Amino acid sequence: MNMTKNQRLVYIALLASQAVIISLLERAIPFPFAIAPGAKLGLANIITLMALYTLSTRDAGKVVTIRIILSTLLGGTIASFMYSASGAILSFLGMWAVKKLGPSRISLIGVSTTGAILHNVGQLVVASWIAQTWTVLLYLPVLSFVGILSGIAIGIIANYLLIHVEKLNYYKDLRDLD
Amino acid sequence: MKSYYQMVKRWDVIITLTLVLFSFLPFAIFSYQQASKTGENLQQVAVISVDNQEVRRVMLTGNKGEEVFDITQHESDTNTIEVIDDRIRIKAATCNDQVCVLTGFISKPGQTIVCLPHKLVIEIQTINGETDTDDLIISS
Numbered sequence: 607m608n609m610t611k612n613q614r615l616v617y618i619a620l621l622a623s624q625a626v627i628i629s630l631l632e633r634a635i636p637f638p639f640a641i642a643p644g645a646k647l648g649l650a651n652i653i654t655l656m657a658l659y660t661l662s663t664r665d666a667g668k669v670v671t672i673r674i675i676l677s678t679l680l681g682g683t684i685a686s687f688m689y690s691a692s693g694a695i696l697s698f699l700g701m702w703a704v705k706k707l708g709p710s711r712i713s714l715i716g717v718s719t720t721g722a723i724l725h726n727v728g729q730l731v732v733a734s735w736i737a738q739t740w741t742v743l744l745y746l747p748v749l750s751f752v753g754i755l756s757g758i759a760i761g762i763i764a765n766y767l768l769i770h771v772e773k774l775n776y777y778k779d780l781r782d783l784d
Numbered sequence: 785m786k787s788y789y790q791m792v793k794r795w796d797v798i799i800t801l802t803l804v805l806f807s808f809l810p811f812a813i814f815s816y817q818q819a820s821k822t823g824e825n826l827q828q829v830a831v832i833s834v835d836n837q838e839v840r841r842v843m844l845t846g847n848k849g850e851e852v853f854d855i856t857q858h859e860s861d862t863n864t865i866e867v868i869d870d871r872i873r874i875k876a877a878t879c880n881d882q883v884c885v886l887t888g889f890i891s892k893p894g895q896t897i898v899c900l901p902h903k904l905v906i907e908i909q910t911i912n913g914e915t916d917t918d919d920l921i922i923s924s
Contacts, residue, residue: 683901685900685901704799707795710793711793711794711795712793712795712796712799713791713792713793713796714791715791715792715796716792716793716795716796716797716799716800719796719799719800719803720799720800720803723800723803723804723807724803726807727807733898733900736900736903737896737898737900737903737905738836738905739896739905739907740810741814741894741895741896741907742896742898743810744810744811744814744894744895744896745896746807746808746810746811747804747807747808747811749807750803750804750807751804754800754804757800762791765791
């Protein structure tokens with residue numbers, strides 16, 4: 607069953623808007639762990655994973671780009687844009703590369719954990735560049751640990767979504783369009 | 785629950801472990817650098833800088849007592865810094881994310897407190913006690 611171009615556009619817009627809403631909601635949740643200030647759940651990563659698994663790479667990239675730009679316009683600053691952009695680009699590239707291993711070797715859990723950790727790496731690199739001291743990177747192990755935990759949770763959630771939302775199987779055909 | 789265990793594949797574990805080890809890399813480089821710094825009079829100094837310009841130094845080694853001061857820029861961007869003995873922290877800040885306040889006390893070389901909205905960084909550096917101690921603002 608084939609998709610028209612318009613259906614694909616609507617699907618991209620749908621994912622992007624969901625991602626924007628989720629990242630706005632996430633901003634409103636105070637993170638409970640005082641031991642790791644700056645850590646986040648990364649709920650918006652669910653949508654990135656869905657996009658990666660149901661769309662072509664180029665379209666998944668569009669979803670991520672739209673999400674970053676829109677969530678910055680809806681209540682972000684230049685600094686927060688730089689963090690989220692660097693984190694999102696790095697984690698997207700990492701997830702894309704890791705996913706190349708194929709579904710028989712790697713599951714959604716591994717892909718989302720990679721995304722979570724690389725997101726932290728990207729943010730801390732920008733933070734240490736702004737602060738002009740690379741010792742900020744010493745904070746990385748703490749964030750990676752939180753990243754693994756949230757990565758596993760997000761991976762399970764995304765897996766659940768991918769299996770149980772039947773409609774999405776229909777959208778898997780979109781990948782063959784390009 | 786069992787099905788989630790089955791979901792994990794071999795490469796998940798390999799890649800996660802690799803990334804965790806990779807995240808310790810800056811730490812390893814730093815400890816290597818610190819180990820090469822030998823000397824008897826090593827002292828810890830908290831360097832407070834705003835927008836990459838050093839604004840104040842606080843001697844931490846051997847410091848006793850309590851001190852609180854404000855670093856203010858652009859009239860409203862204020863960080864209240866507290867030094868108790870050989871530890872330093874940001875007690876309060878007017879920034880929106882409060883990450884710097886949550887970081888709490890730091891006292892070991894290499895630890896940092898960063899307040900990105902105000903571009904304020906507190907970094908603990910190791911200096912050799914014999915060299916130009918006159919320049920330091922030593923709090924008493």
